[in-house]
Amino acid sequence: MRCTIVLEFDDGNATAVRRVELMRFHRADCASSGDVGLSLTEGKSLVNCVQQEFVEEQVSRYCASQQACKACGALRRVHDGHSSELKTTLGKVFYCRDRWKACKCGADRSRYVSPLKNYIKEASTGELRWLHAELGATMPYRQAKQVMDLLLPTSGRDSHVTIRNHTMAVGKYLLHARPVRRWCEERKPIAELGIDVGYVKRARSNHKGAGKDNRAEAYQSSSSIAVVVAALGQSGKQPRVWASAMPRTKRLHEEMMNFLEDSGYNDPNEVCVVTDGARDLAGVADNLPFDTEWVLDWAHIGRMMRHVDQAIAPLAYGRLTADGSVFELWETFVRFRSDVWTGQTVRWQNLAQTLFRLLELRKELDPKWSRAAEQACDKLLNLVCYLNSNLDSLIDYRTRQRVGLRIATGFVESSINRIIGRRMCKSQHMRWSRTGANSLVQVRVALLNQELHELAQRDFPWIGQRRVSWPWQKPSRPF
Template identity: 25%
Template sequence: MKIVVRVELITDWGDTNTVEVGRIDRPSQTLDSGSVGLSLADGKQLLHSLQQAVIPAQTDEICALRRICRRCHRWTGVKGLPESQSRYRLWYRQLSQPTPRILRLRAALVFGNSVLPAMADHAGARYAGVVSPPGETRSADVVSTSGRDDAEFLPVGDKINHVTIRNRTLRVGARIDTIELPSIQPRSPTTEWTLAIDGGFVRGRGKTEIRSFEILTGRLAAPGGKPRVFACVRSELPDVAERLTSLVQTHSGTSHPRLSVITDGANGIQSIYRQLPFTATPILDWFHISMRVRHLEQIVKGLLPRSETEKYTKKALCTYANRLRWCFWHANAAKTEQRMQQTLLLCRIVVAQTARFTRSLEQLDYRVGELLAYLKSNSGSTIAYGKHYREHRPISTAMAESAVNQVINVRMCKHQHMRWTPRGAHLLAQVRCAGINGDLAAKLAAYRARIDEVPEDVARFLEFMQRAEEAKPHAF
């Protein structure tokens, strides 16, 4: 038996071409139950031949389309012979295809630009942003496993250098750093948006540089829509508020959206909302308040009274501590202040008879004062958490915490014994967020469209030159 595999290529304008991609011989003398079907080697060879037939056809089609000038719609020429090679790293083999360089007219100058985009940057950056650190060789080993026992998994031809993956990842991060794509789904101006912000720390590189630095990350969400993940390093941006403003305005579709900013109130994150050019409602994370109250409850519960005075003190402190959470939940600021002041008063006027009870009262006094300072530094950020919860509105930074785990911890901290520069961590975070949001390819396309645009001053100059050329008398 002979098996002949042919592929038929049909272009959008009706041209048809049939190419034979494989021929497999199965003589009847050697045919048995063990040789039924295609072997793995046959499948690899067929896929390789199929790519060798498809890639040249696609390359020619892209070249034909790119040779049409976007400004004047004229058919442009080709610079010399197609001696340059575009290399495609596929899952099973690396292929090379000659690509011509097209002449383009820009500001009365002729530039030779490669026709095909660097698709390897997109694939390598996306893989490195999802799997393992680009500074280690593990991602390259996973992609290229030929010559090992598990070469059946992703059998490629050559081993990919981890330095190449790292450089391409950071280059893609630099390209998409300032690009924000508008939301596909239209939003109403009355839509309530929630911006949850949190931070995670990564280790700096080298003893002479900063030992650790913070990466701000979080999510922007609206009812009925997919949350958007963002991340940045403060030292790598001139203005963090400007970046968040662009993010919110681009996806909300309005310059003055209805926005709530949820933070844990630490490291100056809460002050970011004051720098936004529109009004934003600050919300202090309920979980952090609840845990601080829980700490007070545990201290009071662990009191061991010996005398009647100590027993009365513990009973009164239990009453104040148990009602404190209710006051926060219903935004009763007056009762909250009263309960904490009464707790402080008891801790300072009661004379305990045992040293252990005295130490517990001192610890409780310190923790209550710390809670008061925490609330004072984030004044105006506490809300009626119970009402928001019943209305199914966010009251905590849970979605920001998950973003920290997705963008930072899994990729840079947990079981990743690496050190980072602020610039490298910032660019990798951009690739990571684009991969999670699913718009990495769209951002790269927007970047290529941006660099293909003619600057406004150049366009005016070309228009002036065209009018001057039309005004000249023509000799017949």
């Protein structure tokens, strides 16, 4: 069996202008079992040949439409030309890049005219660059190159460095790009804004001017890059995410405010900020123009509560005061935890003093548990200091949870894991520069917000479109 693939180009009126015999496929009549259809290698060869002929025809027709002078109508003469290459998603293709002599009427205002100067501006198509960025942000660059070589025709001398450069370029574009749509409603509900920080390893500095000891000291002092991540959305719905790896400057706060404005929540009365009160977030929190309440992350409080619980549990049994019960220490801690949960500040502060006093009595009455009691005191002290330093952010968590609002930054931490952890640090022995980390983060945020393809189509409207005249799935005969 032999199958001949023929391309036919016309002017749109079914009149054949040019026919090209593209490729022939051969199969033996007694084929081996399972040898059905085209193989992947044959398919890649076919689409690459179709791309080559298609580009040649498009370029020749475009040049033919531009060769006549718009002022006088005279045809420009060809001065010279050279073969050039264009990298596409369906492989590398070659075309002739001509240069014409300027028209004698003087309308060109130059000596020579390059018709393809504004038609083919880059050595690669926009679709290929955005595909490189999407794969480069999803998986390591070398692995992305292997996937593209496996499924698509080769684009020539491309390597993992090309994928990295395209990913960084798209990330820098996304950093300054406005969203294609506003994420707001006519009636905006109250939303929670969660803020947290993730860390990636910083690339080592190779500055030759600094001494060996100074370079080591600088590396130890700044061995990681802090990435601020903010998630905004209603409880129970997928939040919209923003992230930045740049330093805590005024520009970062302006970018966060632009993110809130683009999301439709620039009014401070409609946003409730949920954070864990970390020192790294103090500058970000103070610069946001919100006068509403700040909610301290209950998950962080609960984690510290669990540490105190585990330290007190071995010491719980035993009467410590004359009018106390056998489990006086444990019962006091349970009341203390309940008062923190319900936002009773004065009561849990008094109970904290009682807990310290009971732990001191425990050390005096039973010396063999003195070390365990000291450890319990240290953990309780850390918890109480943390709560006292964030008194303004403590609320009635029980009531807030009952009405269906968020009380923890779990939705932000999951976003950090998806944006930073899976690609940039967890199980990945990588180090990043601040600019590179910020560019990659922007692409991953656009993917998480499902905005990457919309942003690509804004500059390249043909990306993702299928421009055909009849269904491509039409069978050769009815069934």
